[in-house]
Amino acid sequence: MSDLSGRNEDFSPVKILVIAIVALMLFLWYGSFLLYLQIVKGGEYQVRAVTIASKIEKLPSQRGEIYDRNYNLPLVLNVDTFAVSLVPAELPADLRDTVFSKLAALTDIPVAEIHRKVPPAFYRLFQSIEIVSSVDQSVITAIAERIDEFPGVSWYARPMRNYLEGGSFSHLIGYVGEISRDELKLFYNRGYQSGDIIGKSGVERVYDSSLRGIDGRQFKTVDVKGRRIEGGVRDVVPPVMGKNVSLTIDRNTQLLAEKALGERIGSIVVLKPSTGEILAMVSYPSYNSNSIIAKGGNNEYARLLNDPRNPLINRAIQSSYPPASTFKVIMTAGIIEENAFPLDATVLCTGEINYGDRVFRCWIRKPGHGKLDLAGALAQSCDVYFWEVGRDKLGIERIVDYSKQFGFGELSGVDLLGEVAGFVPTPQWKERRFHEKWLGGDTLNLSIGQGYMLTTPLQVANMVALVVNEGVIYRPHILKDIRDPVSGTILTKTTPELLSASRISKDTFKLTKEYMRGVMTTGTARYPVNTKVVQVAGKTGTAEVGLDDRWHSWFVGYGPYDAASADDMIVVVAMIEASNPWEWWAPYATNIVFQGYFAGQSYEEAAGTLGLLNRPRAAVGRVE
């Protein structure tokens, strides 16, 4: 690399001089500034360091309220409680243990908890640390009366959340809590500080940035011991209130669906297909947000985590199941669109077919449904028809393609956390996963929505939304708009957003709708879905889970069938898990929701009209 010939051909030593001068000037500047700080103004800073400190107190902001779509009664309110905090450095070492135990006794928390919040590493800290976040006025009064016994202790008002609607609202609204160390690391750049209240789940979490306000502060001049110096500067920066949030949820519909589901493990979703607005989303069992944020809420949370029924799971979006016979809607649309099998051609159902070395039995067993065309097969939910046509005419590739067009296997993008995507199996996947070939038997299973396929109840609602909208699905959402907390004017509004569009023709959808109506008029749901106030079209489903006397029960439907445009229609999906005693409840629950929604009735009125109130749990046989 050394070149002996043209030494320093393009390099002039002046450049070294330039950098050296820059460096020297920097050191002169910094040196003289240090001189200014430490010698010229040193005395001033020495006084400031030992005598007077400027103290800042936090003025907590109020978190926004959450409303349903009508924006009249809040679902969540703020109540005033107090937080007690401590400036550790102001607490003399010899008094530390007494003060800690007195505080623990007054605020009713273990001393170990205080020691955990104020570890020895913090003893020199002059920043205040929150000890308890929700105590009553009476505790504050007790401390204030003997404040000289509590050096370093102070308090401030801290609004707490009060969730007015428990039950099924909890999964949607979620709850708040103090920011955790991990969350702080992640959100450090978004302006969160330790001790902040942050949404932990549901809307509280997803829309935390809108709901949270900006804390205000108050400056006081105090001496070293923390006593206020009269006449010192007192500036106040007022807190900014958080924004209000209005959900697409309709309170009455949500309550109706909650009671229609009752104490059965499962979920119900009511969706407005023309916009993607979720009118109700119920999952049982649920929990009470208030008991999680209350004092000792950690124990309640641990109990919920250990509950084998998983009450923290929102089953409408966080659980996926085999769609069972509801999948025949997709099969029907596929058969029509592809002209895979003449619509009036029939298949003879004898109750079972032999394939490979296995016998596949239609749900009705022998002697079977007899001869059925497509309309009849969908209405009677005949497995044999869909097995034969699915395997021999439509084929696995097209079944997979249609499933994907209906949104299966993809996240719906709903604005709640933890949604699962479900699963659409493919021959390639099976080969990769199990090193086994995709067999005809796998296609048979898939044709009736069994086997490896998994969908969430929300995806099943979207499936029908695609039919109702004749080719498009709008992203399901729960946020209607964000409003100014004082005036209530709308600041931002969720507009319908296209999630996916299919290539299927409108005529196919029209025929599919007609056939889905047939399920109600002549088919399997003829008796359970018998509401008179609205014409319903839909599909039942009963999923095998390996038990002899119980199955997952599905029903998905929309109405009014005869409405001129999709704007007036709603889609209702009910999913009752097999862990409940078998009563084929999904169609009945849906029936109650349709009756109540369109007649403007409460659960009791609707169930009464339909004769379902206090209905004994009937031991019905298996119906698909």
Add this chain to the structure above:
Amino acid sequence: MLSVRSLVKSIDWIIVSAIVVLMVIGILFIYSSGVNSEGILINNEYVKQIIWAVSGLLLMLGLTAVEPKRLPDYTALLYGAMMVILVYTRLFGKVVNGARSWLGLFGDLGIQPSEFMKIAAILFLARYLDSTKHEPASFRRFTVSFGIMLLPMVLILSQPDFGTALVYFPLYLGVAFIGGITLRYLAFLLLTGSIAIVMTVMPLWQNLVATEPSIVLRIFYEEPYVFFVIALAGFAFALSVLGYRFFKKRYYYWLSFLALSIILGLSASIAGHMVLKDYQIMRLVVFLDPSVDPLGSGWNIVQSITAIGSGGFAGKGFLQGTQSHYRYLPQQSTDFIFSIISEELGFIGGIIIFTLFLVIALRLLLSLRTLNSAFQRNLIAGVVSMLLFHFMINAGMAMGIMPITGIPLLFLSYGGSSLWAICMGIGLCLGIGARRYDL
């Protein structure tokens, strides 16, 4: 090849001694920052720092044995490997202080690849400028060389670690200046960068700090006016390019130069507003008026200045600082190590530290004079820029005259990655210096 004996003889031991003194001061005050107001030691960062410092020193001396003539052959490989590690860190690294910047090795141990990337980038850039020195004024040479620095810079910015990314800019200026990039281009870069940074912080400065916000300035950052300004500058640029093409007048050249600088600077500031959150920009302006953020960064600055100021001429004595041991001086062992040193050792201590840094920087610069290899000159220029910039930002931040960016004071701040990286850089420079007469 130098024998070990003559290598030991020709190493610049003054630089090594200055570094050892700085490291010892660093360890002492990391120890001090771990002591609380009752004189009890509450963490053992100083033990870890002793390990880092000793291993760093060995690494530095070990690297002096590297034959500088061989070095250029490995720079591309090193740069590529570090880029891979940096991408991996960006995707799978650990989040620390809001930035995905750490690569956990095992247990608590981890490294910050962005620190080591500085050395790899300097080496590769030095090599590139050496191999293209026959076309000093080419525009391609300028863009490629800047791209070498821009690539890691953008990756680190996306972590997002604004402070560390910022260091790459002066690194480039230093190496490119010595490496013979046409000054015109460097001036263009400096102007564009200044416009970008000033206009990024301008909205917050206007809202929070300025006593009389200027309405005119708002057209440079408020939408849609800023787009009009950019369009106008674009028009001016097109006109002056045409003008230069047809009339060959010098002032058309400078006019297009200015217009392009405005376009790029403003566009970068718009991107800055989209990428950076208000709180991040806030940390850049808060030093101008700490009272705008008295609970967060502003508080830190006030505490730091008070600690330094109250140190006086001779300081309060080792372990006697009140601000550091009583008051909550934040990140005493890393970002604000200079504050605790100045509080306890006073003006004398501060000046000693300044002088030690100046001695290292000047002696490295002086060794440049006698070097024939452009690669070696460029490398040393890069290491000196790194040293000076870290010093300028960190010490300036502690004194409240530079923005808070969270970059460490080399040799003094607690932390292994930055220490090891600068030790590696200096080690290579010492090796070059020791062989300067060895043709």
